[in-house]
Amino acid sequence: MLKKILGKAVTTLAGRDDFAIPEHDSPLFADVDWDRLPRHVAVIMDGNGRWAKGQGMLRTAGHSAGVKTLKNILKTAIGLQLDALTVYAFSTENWKRPEAEVNFLMNLFSEYLKKELQEMHEDNVQIHFIGRLEGLPAALQKQMREAEELMKDNTGVKFNIAANYGGQDELIRAMQNIAVEVQNGKLSPEDIDEALLEDNLDTAGNLPVDLMIRTSGDMRLSNFLLWQAAYAEFYFTDVPWPEFSPECFVDAMKAFSHRDRRFGGLDNK
Ligand code: IPE
Ligand code: IPE
Ligand code: MG
Numbered sequence: 001m002l003k004k005i006l007g008k009a010v011t012t013l014a015g016r017d018d019f020a021i022p023e024h025d026s027p028l029f030a031d032v033d034w035d036r037l038p039r040h041v042a043v044i045m046d047g048n049g050r051w052a053k054g055q056g057m058l059r060t061a062g063h064s065a066g067v068k069t070l071k072n073i074l075k076t077a078i079g080l081q082l083d084a085l086t087v088y089a090f091s092t093e094n095w096k097r098p099e100a101e102v103n104f105l106m107n108l109f110s111e112y113l114k115k116e117l118q119e120m121h122e123d124n125v126q127i128h129f130i131g132r133l134e135g136l137p138a139a140l141q142k143q144m145r146e147a148e149e150l151m152k153d154n155t156g157v158k159f160n161i162a163a164n165y166g167g168q169d170e171l172i173r174a175m176q177n178i179a180v181e182v183q184n185g186k187l188s189p190e191d192i193d194e195a196l197l198e199d200n201l202d203t204a205g206n207l208p209v210d211l212m213i214r215t216s217g218d219m220r221l222s223n224f225l226l227w228q229a230a231y232a233e234f235y236f237t238d239v240p241w242p243e244f245s246p247e248c249f250v251d252a253m254k255a256f257s258h259r260d261r262r263f264g265g266l267d268n269k
Pocket of ligand 1: 045046047048049050051089090091094105216
């Protein structure tokens with residue numbers, strides 16, 4: 001019972017409805033080292049199902065709670081003036097789940113877009129979807145394209161949502177595109193370098209991932225951003241996604257600020 005009450009209280013905090021973009025001088029950002037923030041943050045939003053079960057609810061209730069968390073984390077990322085936030089919403093492996101859960105998730109994406117689109121646009125967000133989008137329901141694909149179109153001239157945070165995304169699948173698609181160019185004689189094999197491959201990834205135009213966050217205790221990449229995370233710092237927390245609050249996100253930023261990134265070189269402190 002106590003766990004239930006505590007769980008609910010924390011959720012309201014993480015998913016509170018009245019959370020506005022925090023100002024630079026907000027108490028939330030009190031100890032933030034603004035000169036040592038990541039520019040591109042990726043998040044594996046994990047633990048919705050386990051959290052819901054723990055509360056005596058259906059797994060799907062965890063996904064609904066997770067949407068609220070996402071809204072507030074995006075607002076926090078805007079307040080921090082991050083360059084990009086990339087979140088893992090549905091993997092190429094998640095089709096293995098029961099059909100009812102998959103359908104629920106597809107509907108949830110659709111509802112989320114309907115409900116949040118205008119506000120994200122007003123917040124100057126540039127939304128972009130990554131993954132094998134043609135594998136998603138046609139109506140959802142249309143909504144995604146419309147959302148991207150609406151926000152294409154915005155200049156704020158790049159908000160990438162990974163749906164039917166797998167890092168291996170993304171690399172294969174990139175290689176297929178390049179192979180066609182080689183076959184057509186537009187490129188020769190020697191032209192293939194890191195920059196060319198990056199230009200053919202779904203994340204083209206984004207900086208490399210500086211910080212990779214995974215909630216809910218597991219310590220694995222689950223096929224997320226395999227190329228882009230080559231030199232990312234990793235931050236794992238036991239907090240399940242529905243309880244991951246703006247404060248938790250800022251804690252991850254602070255941890256990042258203390259990391260010593262050497263990129264294979266020597267300590268330059
Ligand atoms: C993450 O939460 C959301 C998706 C994968 C869609 P999970 O649904 O994986 O929740 P757990 O990890 O089973 O608790
Ligand atoms: C990764 O979480 C995918 C998303 C968060 C969308 P999973 O819950 O699917 O990953 P595994 O199965 O624990 O590796
Ligand atoms: Mg999971």
